[in-house]
Amino acid sequence: MTTALVDVEGDEGPVSIEHAWIARSRRDAPLLVFLHEGLGSVAMWRDWPREVCDAARARGLVHSREGYGRSTPRRPGRQWPPSFMHREATQALPRLFAALGVDTARDDVVLVGHSDGATIALLHAAMFPGAARAVVAIAPHIMVEDMSIASIERARDAYAHGDLKARLARYHADPDSAFGGWCGAWLAPAFRSWSIEAALDRIRCPVLAIQGDRDEYGTLLQVEGIAARVPGTHVEVLPGCGHSPQRDRPAAVTAAIAAFVAAHATTTTHEGEVTR
Secondary structure (H helix, E strand, C coil), X not given: CCCEEEEEEECCEEEEXXXXXXXXXXXXXXXXXXXXXXXXXXXXXXXXXXXHHHHHCCEEEEECCCCCCCCCCCCCCCCCCCCHHHHHHHHHHHHHHHHHCCCCCCCCEEEEEECHHHHHHHHHHHHCCCCCCEEEEECCCCECCHHHHHHHHHHHHHHHHCCHHHHHCCCCCCHHHHHHHXXXXXXXXXXXXXXXXXXXXXXXXXXXXXXXXXXXXXXXHHHHHHHHHCCCCEEEXXXXXXXXXXXHCHHHHHHHHHHHHHHHCCEEXXXXXXXX
């Protein structure tokens, strides 16, 4: 994907956000906004967002959050608070939309998030009812589980003593920024009581929750918790998948999203007629 930078207002002044458009010429099609995981970036999605957009006959927007990819790195020593995903959902994402001319009242936005990105998608839908036509939450986090912390502690050791830093350097201009922000927030003692369960009650749009049955960062309580609070949630549990079903079984995840978008997105024709 060809990326560009756009300047937006961050918490501590202007920041540049790496982003890429997919099939932008499909101007009447739904807009799928892809929100990456805690160590992700535009490049780490690879070609999968384009495959999803083609299958769903949609256009797409992919970006690297502040601190990730080629976006402005996190300032050294700056720690993300336990509310960092709320901040992304309520401040950073709306600022990005404004900078790029995305109008949620006009554009048929479907948020497609993975891991932390799925949580951000759910929070945005909860805090801005009507802004998203639908949400696809892949391996979401709605609460902290012991296995989540244990897996992140193993990642911390791999970053300090293994090859994880070198692997992340392929996708992030400053891997310390990406890893330190994510790991530091999740392993902070104050984060153990973090939860978005109460916020889920405010979601009014359809949700597709996808999780692998071998997810090393969370149990099925995560997607089951969404279904218990958001009426009409469709849950897909994929056997043999870990924390990244879109990598373990991309065809199955792509097909599920395409069918979900077809069922819930609205398309506006050139004549202004609205179709389902």
